[in-house]
Amino acid sequence: MEGDVDKAALVEEEEKKKSVNNDVAHDSGKTPGRIWTFWTLFVVACVPVIGAGIQYFRNTHISQRHEAALKTLGAEGLFLFSSLDVDHDLYLSPEEFKPIAEKLTGVAPPAEFEEEFIADPNGETLTLHAAMQPLLLETMTKSKDGFLGVSHSALSGLRSWKRPAVPSSSFSAAHFRVFLPPKGKGEPGDTWWIIPSELNIFTGYLPNNRYHPPTPRGKEVLIHTLLSMFHPRPFIKSRFAPQGAVACIRAVSDFYYDIVFRIHAEFQLNDVPDFPFWFTPGQFAGHVVLSRDASHVRDFHLYVPNDKSLNVDMEWLYGASESSSMEVDIGYLPQMELRAAGPSTPSVIYDEQGKVIDTREEGGEPIHFVFEEIHWSSEISRDEAAGRLEVTFYPFKKVAYLPFSEAFSRAEAEGKLVHSILLWGALDDQSC
Incomplete structure (x- = not known):
């Protein structure tokens, strides 16, 4: 009997020990999970605080x-420095210092085409001639020195710009492939962006205090090289919307396309120490006739x-x-254009035996090439193509904008209302 009691007591004691051990194990299983949850929430709460601290430190450091x-x-020195400091980190990288180095050394490397546009050395070449008549100063309201505070230095870049920077230049025909339509575009009236606009009424505009354009990329390279013949x-990307370039199949x-295009770009006429002077033509228009593989360019005109x-x-x-004060004026430019010489x-031709010969005959006269006449299978008018470019740049052009007398007569005949707009310059270009 006594032995049975002892055994019962031992069994009871063992059960208590197991119960205690189970409770301890249960609690120990909860504790790590709770600790992990606590630290996770703590880290999540600290991330914004740490980020704000880092940003505050950076802002303070930059401010100092x-x-x-x-x-x-x-x-003025900081203004010049900031015009070169593209990323605004108050340090000049070698790439940012490059414009000053080129100015001091007088050596500026020519614009290079990106690898994708490197042409066949045996391909065809096109010669372009630049022509320009300077802006008529009398068409400006502020053209005279001292008038409304206009200083001579402010207009120095404008006054000295009398002729094209590069009167003539040769290009590979293959470089003009940037004007070819993308996939899905192949009919007259089709439009597309060659250089897309990155600005709109919501994104604002690009800074005014700049002297040197950014390095062109991709399809910008040819457009930049063409406009560099003037200045x-x-x-290539103007400060205000719309910017970029649009093309339309005419x-x-x-075997050929006739493509019209429109470009919105501008020039910086002043250099240090003078303050920036922006020269923004209303638009650059033009057309190019080229083969579908861009191996041959029949005609090119930009103006x-x-x-x-x-x-x-x-x-x-x-x-x-x-934030400095800015003067604004408008004027008339009689001529600015690029034309193909033919x-x-x-660049290399072959005789009947397959031997390479020069493009000039023995007497020194160039060999005369005979080109086939192009028969267009489908086309629209130049004006219609230009209208499609306008609508692409300015969607509001879907509504007809007419001279007041014509609009009034049409509205009276059709019983409609007339809304009038008073303009200084053209409604549908950058001279407004």
């Missing part, structure tokens, strides 16, 4: 460096339209910062 730079360089500092044949009384917008700064021709 900005004050030190202002003290060392002065307002060495073209900005006509097609079995600033001169059919309006005012066709150029001009803006210049009077201070050393982006169709592209082979």
Whole structure:
């Protein structure tokens, strides 16, 4: 009997020990999970605080460096420095310092095409000639020195720009493939962006306090090279929307396209120490006739339209910062154009035996090439193609904008209302 009691007591004691062990094991299983949850929430809560601290440290550091730079360089010196400091980190990388190095050494490497546009050395070449008549200063309201505070230095770049920077230049025909339509575009009236616009009414505009354009990329390279024939500092992407370039197929044949295009770009006419002066033609228009594989260019023409009384917008700064006062004027440019000297021709030709010969005959006269006549299988008018370009740049052009007398007569005949707009310049280009 006594033995049975002892055994019962031992069994009870063992059961208590197991119960205690189970409770301890249960608690120990909960504790790590709770700790892990606590630290996870703690880290999540700390991330924004740490990020804000890092950002505060960076802003404070940049502010201190900005004050030190202002003290060392002065307002105008800092303005020049900031115009080169593209990423605004208050350091000049070798690439950012490159424009100053080129100016000091007088050596500026020519614009290079990207690898995808490297042409066949045995392919055809096209020669373009540039022609320009300078802006008529009397068409400006602020053209005279001292008038409304206009200084001579502000207009120095404009006054000295009398002729094209590069009167003539040769190009590989293959470089003009940037004008070929993309897949899915192949009929007259089809439009597409060659250089897409990156600005709209919501994104604002690009800075005014710049002297040197960014390095062109991709399809921008050819457009930049073409406009550089007029002036060495073209900005392919204008400060204000719409920017970029749009093309439209005007006509097609079995082997050729006739493509019209429109470009919105601008020039920076001043250099240090003068403040920036922006010269913005209303638009660059033109057309190119080229083969479907871009091996041959039959014709090319690029120009600033001169059919309006005012066709150029001009803006210049009077201070050393982006917030400095700016003057605005408008004027008339009689001529700015590039024309092909003729169709592209082979740089290397072969005789009947397959031997390479020069493009000139023995007497020194160039060999005359005979080109077949192009028969367009489908086409639209130049005006219709230009209208499609306008609508692409300005969707509001879907509505007809007419001279007041014509609009009033049409509205009276159709019983409709007339809404009027008073313009300084053209509604559908950058000279407004």
